[in-house]
Amino acid sequence: MSAALALSIVAPCYNEEAGLAAFVARMSAAAQAAVGADYELILVDDGSRDRTWSVIRGLSADHPRIVGVRLSRNHGHQLAVTAGLSRVRGRRVMVIDADLQDPPELVGPMIARLDEGYDVVFGRRRQRAGESIFKRATASLFYRTLAALTETEIPLDTGDFRLMSRRIVDRLNAMPERDRFIRGMVAWLGGTQTEFLYDRDPRLAGETHYTLRRMVRLAIDGLTGFSTAPLRLAMILAGFGLLVAGALLVYVLWGFVTHSATPGWTSLALIVVFFSTAQLACLAIFGEYLGRTYMQSKGRPLYMIDEIVAGDASEARD
Numbered sequence: 001m002s003a004a005l006a007l008s009i010v011a012p013c014y015n016e017e018a019g020l021a022a023f024v025a026r027m028s029a030a031a032q033a034a035v036g037a038d039y040e041l042i043l044v045d046d047g048s049r050d051r052t053w054s055v056i057r058g059l060s061a062d063h064p065r066i067v068g069v070r071l072s073r074n075h076g077h078q079l080a081v082t083a084g085l086s087r088v089r090g091r092r093v094m095v096i097d098a099d100l101q102d103p104p105e106l107v108g109p110m111i112a113r114l115d116e117g118y119d120v121v122f123g124r125r126r127q128r129a130g131e132s133i134f135k136r137a138t139a140s141l142f143y144r145t146l147a148a149l150t151e152t153e154i155p156l157d158t159g160d161f162r163l164m165s166r167r168i169v170d171r172l173n174a175m176p177e178r179d180r181f182i183r184g185m186v187a188w189l190g191g192t193q194t195e196f197l198y199d200r201d202p203r204l205a206g207e208t209h210y211t212l213r214r215m216v217r218l219a220i221d222g223l224t225g226f227s228t229a230p231l232r233l234a235m236i237l238a239g240f241g242l243l244v245a246g247a248l249l250v251y252v253l254w255g256f257v258t259h260s261a262t263p264g265w266t267s268l269a270l271i272v273v274f275f276s277t278a279q280l281a282c283l284a285i286f287g288e289y290l291g292r293t294y295m296q297s298k299g300r301p302l303y304m305i306d307e308i309v310a311g312d313a314s315e316a317r318d
């Protein structure tokens, strides 16, 4: 490990030809100021349709610190980051967008914070300049809904802009799940994590690739990846159905006893009440098993050990 670089930077790039050179210039200067030449900048071309890859090739020919990784097609932001993270060689790893919305100059202060003994320093957005009210409102709603429905404490208003210790990145890379919601996975890993408040800038060039459709997908990935609450809906409905059925039962039987009901209605009502409640109950049971199978299928480790102390030093450390 001692041969590891001081810093790896991973930047996913999709159709970023216009702003990439500016990003690399600012990012390299900031990294150079923070750790000298002891860093690498991994640019992952996520199957861009513009000239992003040839820009990356050109930049890597000029800068020895740049590593270009080209994905075979567009795999999406989260997988592009995943691909970059799988190739890091540094002791500290930064994930940053290539569109200059996350200021590269924060790398120095974030390293200082990480070196105080944290595993993760995640950027938390104080402001999001240049983004529509709609985007800000939906993002805010999403983060809060997610927080309400999951047991993992996923920090609010936090994207993937962050600095991590290599230990966390190795653990993240070892998580085999396919639908990756990285900010949630990092939160799930635990360890010591702290926020770093910053103002998100407007995009330098080009436009956002997170269309409404992609945002909804990401939201669904986040929600289903960390919560089986939606599956529990049947359980809630069944409970509610049971209450209604109880009340209905009294009403139906009262009609039968007082002969005020149309003949045939009693049995019909009873059948409907009984079977619909039974069906919801069965769905709820399915949901419980399915939820467990689903979580198991993610193949996540059961727990993470941060530290072990033993008086006689016979216990190995992590």
Ligand code: UDP
Pocket (backbone or CB within 6 Å): 011, 012, 013, 014, 015, 016, 046, 074, 075, 076, 077, 080, 096, 097, 098, 099, 101, 207, 208, 209, 210
């Ligand atoms: N990105 C990517 N693949 C995609 C979409 C986006 O690698 O399919 C990259 C993009 O180049 C940028 C980062 O992910 O560096 C964030 O994307 P974007 O700026 O479009 O999202 P926003 O900042 O608007 O949420």
Ligand code: MG
Pocket (backbone or CB within 6 Å): 097, 099, 101, 203, 208
């Ligand atoms: Mg952006």
